[in-house]
Amino acid sequence: MKPSIKTICKKNSLQDGSFPIYLRVTINRKSKFYSTPYKCKINEWDDKTGEFNSKFRNHLAFNSSLRSLKDKATDILEKVRKDFGIVTLIQFDNYFRNDESEAKLFEEFTQKIMKQLEDNGQISYRNSIEGVLVSLRKFQKNIGKYRFEDIDCQFLIEYEGFLRKNGANDGGIANYMRNIRMIYNKAISGKIVSNKFYPFSDYKISKFKRKKIKKALSKAELDKIISFDISTLPSAKNARYIYLFSYYARGMNFTDLAELKWSELEDNKFTYTRNKTKINIKVKLPDNRFVDELLNFYKMYRIYDTDYIFPILKKDKSEYTDDELNNRKDSVRRYFNKQLKKLLQLCEIEKNITFYTARHTFATAALRNGVNIHTIKQSLGHQSITTTENYLEDFSDNEVDKQLENIF
DSSP states (O other): OOOEEEEEEOSSOOTTSOEEEEEEEEETTEEEEEEEEEEEOGGGEETTTTEEOTTSTTHHHHHHHHHHHHHHHHHHHHHHHHHHSSOOHHHHHHHHHHHHHTOOBHHHHHHHHHHHHHHTTOHHHHHHHHHHHHHHHHHOTTGGGOBGGGSOHHHHHHHHHHHHHTTOOHHHHHHHHHHHHHHHHHHHHTTSSOGGGOGGGTSOGGGOOSSOOOOSOOHHHHHHHHHSOGGGSGGGHHHHHHHHHHHHTTSOOHHHHTTOBGGGOBTTEEEEEOTTTOOEEEEEOOOOHHHHHHHHHHHHOOOSSSSBSSTTOSSOGGGSOHHHHHHHHHHHHHHHHHHHHHHHHHTTOOSOOOTTHHHHHHHHHHHHTTOOHHHHHHHHTOSOHHHHHHHTTTOOHHHHHHHHHTTO
16 A cells, blocks of 8 residues: 555644644554644644645745655655665654754754744743744745755844844844744754854844944945055955955855955956855956956965965865865954954944945945846845845935836
């Protein structure tokens, strides 16, 4: 008899009057039930389809998660069949539970926490965590495929922008972020993810401000940095050059910039694959005196025996482990960010600028010069236009209206 995989609503109610959803796997007329983080009212479930009906809030998103769970069980069935030739319920159960223990996906791990909270009677806390997942699904539709490593500092910054854009206040945003931080801490404690990926070392929940923080430098501020006499702060020379290269290279990320080689640069043009999104991006550097000065400096300033343009990696990246490569980049970036802060103070620029804001500065300058937002999206290597819109939040309503008028 062919194995059966279904999601069902058990008719034994929970303390709050709702009914739990289980994954039922039947092999050779024997069934085993696996709990899920989901529950609903009786009239919110469709027994025929084994899914939530339209009366259940966000039923489409949650049904997608149920289908992912069934797909996972189907994959495990095929793996057991491939390894043993025949499938028994005991074999499936061993593989299924082992697979669960190794889960490194953010949403899967979060669902396990929700189940633990529910079993402990912490229903309110469990519902608070569920609210985070619902919000994250709206922010990124494919959040179910995100690993913990993907939930980085920039992800949190963009998620905060999304929440603010949709009317969330400081208190609400802080609650979302504290829940994400709790999930991350539990994952680190459980050896699910390495501590080096912990995003809250850089992203601080306590620093919410009602006033919108400007992330982009204005043209006048950028000119101050370009014209600054670096001999008065020589320790910031690399930070200044590399920040401005990121800006001129259409907002190139620090992690990508660190891997850029001289052999890839020809006539001030190069193509690279963005590490984060795996999107290929073509860049033509502008023909100006500062770019020439910058490149000529690094042709002479060769402190490491590599083909990399910038003195960030001491050896070829193939000689690093993944952890070593990330740690090296993070260490250099933190040092350069400290130098940037000193530089900004001397330039009398009162903004909290890090390397990542070179991307915001490029995007803002491009839009103010009439570049189409879809072209900016392509230049930045974004997968979603929503992400690009978050980069342009420094614009006033009047500026946006003026730019839109150019379309018609």
